[in-house]
Each structure stands twice: as structure tokens, then as C-alpha cells.
Amino acid sequence: MRDFILLYINGLRYEIKGVEVFLTLSDYLRQSLGLRGTKIVCSEGDCGSCSVLVGKPDGDARLSYQFIDSCIQFVFQLDGKHVVTVEGLADSDSTYCSDVGTRLNEVQQAMIDCHGSQCGFCTPGFVVAMTGLLQERRSLSTKQWRAGLTGNLCRCTGYSPIIEAGLKAQESPTKTLNEMYDATEILAAFRETQRDSISIRDDIEQLQVFCPTSLDESLQLLGRHPDAKIVAGATDVGVQFNKGLCEARIWIDLNRVTEIEGVFVHSNTIDAGARATWAEIQTIASQVEPEFEKIVSAFGSPQIRHAGTLGGNIINASPVADSLPLLLVCHAQLTISSVNRTRTVDINRFYHGYKKFDLNSGELLTRITIPLPETGLLRLYKISRRLDLDISSFTAAIWLNTEGSSKGVLRNASKIADAKIAYGAVGTTVLRLSKTEEFLRDKLLSEETMIAAGDIAVAEISPISDVRGGDEYRYNLARNVLVKYYHQSQSRSSIAV
Numbered sequence: 001m002r003d004f005i006l007l008y009i010n011g012l013r014y015e016i017k018g019v020e021v022f023l024t025l026s027d028y029l030r031q032s033l034g035l036r037g038t039k040i041v042c043s044e045g046d047c048g049s050c051s052v053l054v055g056k057p058d059g060d061a062r063l064s065y066q067f068i069d070s071c072i073q074f075v076f077q078l079d080g081k082h083v084v085t086v087e088g089l090a091d092s093d094s095t096y097c098s099d100v101g102t103r104l105n106e107v108q109q110a111m112i113d114c115h116g117s118q119c120g121f122c123t124p125g126f127v128v129a130m131t132g133l134l135q136e137r138r139s140l141s142t143k144q145w146r147a148g149l150t151g152n153l154c155r156c157t158g159y160s161p162i163i164e165a166g167l168k169a170q171e172s173p174t175k176t177l178n179e180m181y182d183a184t185e186i187l188a189a190f191r192e193t194q195r196d197s198i199s200i201r202d203d204i205e206q207l208q209v210f211c212p213t214s215l216d217e218s219l220q221l222l223g224r225h226p227d228a229k230i231v232a233g234a235t236d237v238g239v240q241f242n243k244g245l246c247e248a249r250i251w252i253d254l255n256r257v258t259e260i261e262g263v264f265v266h267s268n269t270i271d272a273g274a275r276a277t278w279a280e281i282q283t284i285a286s287q288v289e290p291e292f293e294k295i296v297s298a299f300g301s302p303q304i305r306h307a308g309t310l311g312g313n314i315i316n317a318s319p320v321a322d323s324l325p326l327l328l329v330c331h332a333q334l335t336i337s338s339v340n341r342t343r344t345v346d347i348n349r350f351y352h353g354y355k356k357f358d359l360n361s362g363e364l365l366t367r368i369t370i371p372l373p374e375t376g377l378l379r380l381y382k383i384s385r386r387l388d389l390d391i392s393s394f395t396a397a398i399w400l401n402t403e404g405s406s407k408g409v410l411r412n413a414s415k416i417a418d419a420k421i422a423y424g425a426v427g428t429t430v431l432r433l434s435k436t437e438e439f440l441r442d443k444l445l446s447e448e449t450m451i452a453a454g455d456i457a458v459a460e461i462s463p464i465s466d467v468r469g470g471d472e473y474r475y476n477l478a479r480n481v482l483v484k485y486y487h488q489s490q491s492r493s494s495i496a497v
């Protein structure tokens with residue numbers, strides 16, 4: 001049993017013990033190591049000023065790096081990872097900049113050349129995110145730079161000079177992080193320790209964390225500590241912790257449990273481990289269901305998608321969770337395990353009320369199976385005040401099938417054979433609209449039918465007024481989305497993103 005987290009930071013080995021493993025990564029970097037280039041502004045994953053790169057083993061000879069928000073990542077999640085901060089982006093071969101008296105990588109130099117920084121508070125986060133984007137692909141279009149930087153906010157410079165800096169940086173030949181940092185030593189150290197179970201206690205603060213290496217070990221631990229706080233990506237838990245809303249003493253971290261990671265497609269069914277990240281799901285969704293890809297690409301930001309998981313979204317049980325409308329209309333099957341048994345639940349029977357669901361103490365969500373519709377027309381909707389990085393004001397999944405329809409296009413005035421509809425942000429959970437579905441079955445598809453269905457839909461929901469929209473606004477959306485769906489269904493390009 002190991003009592004430390006093994007972590008590399010900017011190429012150096014750290015064995016972290018005791019209370020420090022319960023710190024957020026940003027606090028550890030700044031307070032314990034004095035690496036203050038990583039800034040903290042919002043502490044809730046919104047601004048990206050705390051962005052760092054996290055490398056994990058990818059085969060025998062390299063690490064694959066993704067950028068995340070370090071303010072909502074605990075040190076204990078990072079065993080077997082290489083963290084690269086803004087201080088670690090340039091090496092002795094990088095160009096020396098006499099203006100700032102240090103070596104800079106090509107992104108940092110381009111930010112200076114293009115006037116991409118004013119007060120400078122957001123700049124390290126942008127530089128890290130931009131360097132991260134250049135690890136994934138050598139050349140990005142303006143649109144891709146914009147999409148890649150939706151998790152970074154700047155209050156003073158404006159985004160045009162920053163995007164210009166990205167475009168300029170990619171013109172210069174640059175070393176990848178795998179070329180800058182010799183992966184051999186890092187990977188050898190990780191290999192030696194990857195099978196160790198980890199248990200770390202801090203007796204003064206009375207904290208304990210377990211980082212199991214298998215599903216079986218996780219379930220045994222959960223059996224012994226049924227009230228332990230489970231952590232996957234921590235994009236919800238980290239925010240709650242920073243707001244003082246999570247006072248767990250015992251933690252179980254799932255980040256080393258490989259059986260519940262990854263996402264696959266078998267004959268039109270998505271089969272995801274509970275720990276499949278949104279970035280992984282985005283790749284799969286773009287291949288199998290463009291509607292889902294459209295929703296996933298607007299999910300949080302790249303930083304959130306690199307860390308956040310499908311399982312975390314389901315168990316966080318928000319009535320505005322973006323995955324849920326699709327999962328409800330597809331009748332996603334949840335595999336739930338405890339030490340004694342494994343059971344499968346249709347997600348339509350999982351939620352019972354606000355943050356109330358069918359998961360007993362000692363149980364873990366392990367897999368999610370999503371059978372995608374093979375006929376009819378599926379459309380997904382996310383309405384939010386901002387296009388990027390915003391919580392939904394209203395969400396919907398609508399799937400209709402008509403007699404004689406081909407996949408993706410419904411014939412006007414044909415009979416509706418089946419209907420499945422789910423709305424989010426209109427009640428205490430994401431809701432299936434069973435009465436509206438029943439009304440639609442056997443009706444002729446027309447604008448009038450969908451308008452009439454809107455009357456049933458508003459009677460099935462009970463939205464509240466909050467900062468994201470008034471109840472009347474949500475009632476209107478509940479009606480209008482059905483009419484919008486109808487008009488989209490009559491277009492040949494109805495499944496275009």
C-alpha cells in the first residue's frame with residue numbers, strides 16, 4: 001500500500017503525502033511549489049487562468065497531453081501523470097527574449113508580437129491552452145482557435161489579437177512536449193508504481209483518500225466506506241469543494257480504474273465506461289450521431305471536456321445536465337455495481353426527484369449503454385444565454401418516427417408511429433413528456449399537430465424562474481421547440497449540424 005501520490009511536474013519527480021494531496025492542484029502549485037504563473041480567478045472552471053497541461057501514458061514511449069483547469073482538480077487525482085505549467089513550456093533551446101529576460105516558446109513570443117496581453121492575468125492560461133491545442137494538431141483554422149479557447153476568458157485585451165497570436169505561433173516550427181520532456185524516465189517510474197494501491201491519511205485534518213487500481217478494489221472500498229465521496233473528473237465536486245459545499249472526510253478516486261474508462265460503438269450503440277470523458281465522447285459522437293456531437297461540442301469548454309465524465313454528469317443529477325435528454329429518449333441502460341451484485345437500470349426509472357436517484361449506498365455507476373435510434377428523426381436542443389461555456393436555460397431531445405420515413409427525414413402528413421420527448425430545465429429532473437408522446441402517436445405529422453402537442457407539453461412541465469430565464473420564457477420554449485422540430489423535419493438537411 002503506497003502512502004504518496006507520484007507526480008511529475010515540469011519534468012521533476014514529486015512524491016506528495018499527507019494533507020497536500022487534498023489540495024487543489026492550483027493551490028499546490030502556487031502555495032507548495034511557488035509556481036505562481038498558474039493564476040486563480042474564479043475557482044470554478046469558468047475562466048481558464050489556472051490551465052495546466054496534464055500528460056498521461058499513451059503507449060510505451062510517449063505521453064498524451066491535454067489542458068485542464070487546475071483549480072478544480074485535486075492532487076490525489078493525478079497519480080501517474082506529468083503536469084506541465086506555464087513555467088515549463090520553454091526549454092534551453094527556446095528563443096531568449098531580452099525584453100522579458102527569459103526563454104519563451106513560440107506561443108509566448110507570438111502573444112508579445114501580436115499584443116495578445118494587457119494586464120496579463122489571463123495570459124498564462126491562454127498560453128497553456130494554446131500550447132495544448134498545438135500538441136493535438138499542428139495547424140488550426142481561425143474557427144478552430146476560437147472553439148479551442150472557449151474555456152479562457154480575457155477581460156481587457158479582446159480575443160482578436162490572441163487568435164492572431166495562435167495563427168502566428170503555428171507558423172514557427174516548435175517542439176512538442178514529448179520532444180521537450182524525455183518520457184523514458186517518467187514512464188519507467190509510472191510503470192513501477194502503477195499497480196500499487198494508494199491510501200493516504202491526514203490525522204490532523206482527519207482526511208483519507210483511496211486511489212484503487214481496479215473496479216473490484218473500488219467496490220470493496222466502497223463496501224467498507226459507503227459514505228465516501230467518489231471523484232471522477234471533479235468538474236462538479238471541485239466546484240462544490242471550492243464553495244465550501246463538500247465536506248467529505250473520506251474520498252475514493254476513480255482515476256486509476258481502467259475498467260470504467262473509454263467509449264466504444266457496437267452496431268449503433270454507444271457503450272461508455274462511467275469514466276469516459278466528454279472529449280472521448282465527442283470523438284465518438286462525431287462519427288455516429290451528429291446531433292449528439294453538436295451538444296457535446298458545446299459542453300463546457302475543452303478544459304471541462306478533458307476532465308469531466310459521462311458518469312459524473314449522470315450522478316450529479318442536475319435538471320439541466322446536457323447528456324440527459326438524449327439518454328432518456330434512447331432508453332440508456334445504466335450498469336450499477338456493488339460488492340454483492342451488478343444490476344442494470346433504464347435511465348427513465350433512475351431519477352425520483354431533485355438530486356434523488358436509484359443509487360444505493362455502496363453502489364457505483366460503472367457503464368452506460370446508449371442504443372441510438374436507427375429510424376426516424378432525432379434532434380437535440382440546448383438553449384443558453386451564451387453560445388459557449390454556459391449552463392443550459394432549456395434543453396430538449398425530440399425523436400419522432402413516421403410511417404414510410406427514411407432515417408433523418410419525416411414525411412409531412414404521414415402518421416406518427418412513435419414519439420419520444422425529453423425536456424431539461426423545466427422541473428426537478430430532466431423529464432420524459434409521456435402525455436405529449438401519447439398525444440402524438442397515430443396523429444398526422446403537421447404544424448397544427450405540433451402546435452396542439454405544445455399545449456400538452458406545457459401542462460406536463462413546471463419550470464422555475466431563475467437567472468437563466470423566467471418560467472414564461474421556458475413555457476414558450478417548450479411549445480416552440482416542437483414547431484421548430486416540425487419545420488426542421490421537412491428539410492432534407494434536417495440532420496445537418
Ligand SMILES: Cc1cc2nc3c(=O)[nH]c(=O)nc-3n(C[C@H](O)[C@H](O)[C@H](O)COP(=O)(O)OP(=O)(O)OC[C@H]3O[C@@H](n4cnc5c(N)ncnc54)[C@H](O)[C@@H]3O)c2cc1C
Pocket residue numbers: 044045046229230231232233234235236237238239274275298299300301304307308309310311312313314315316320321322323363364365366389390391392
Ligand atoms: C465550467 C463548467 C462548465 C460546465 N458545463 C457543463 C455543460 O455545458 N453541461 C453540463 O451538463 N454540465 C456542465 N458542467 C458540469 C460538469 O462538468 C458535468 O456534470 C460533468 O460531466 C461531471 O463529471 P465529473 O467526472 O467531473 O464528475 P465529478 O465532479 O467527479 O462527480 C460528480 C458527481 O458524481 C459522483 N460520481 C462520479 N462518478 C461516479 C460513479 N462512477 N459512480 C457513482 N458516483 C459517481 C460524484 O461523487 C459526484 O457526486 C460544467 C461544469 C463546469 C465547472
Ligand code: FES
Pocket residue numbers: 039040041042043044045046047048049050051069070071072
Ligand atoms: S481559476 Fe478560473 S478556471 Fe480555474
Ligand code: FES
Pocket residue numbers: 116117118119120121122123153154155156157
Ligand atoms: S490581459 Fe487582462 S484579463 Fe486578459
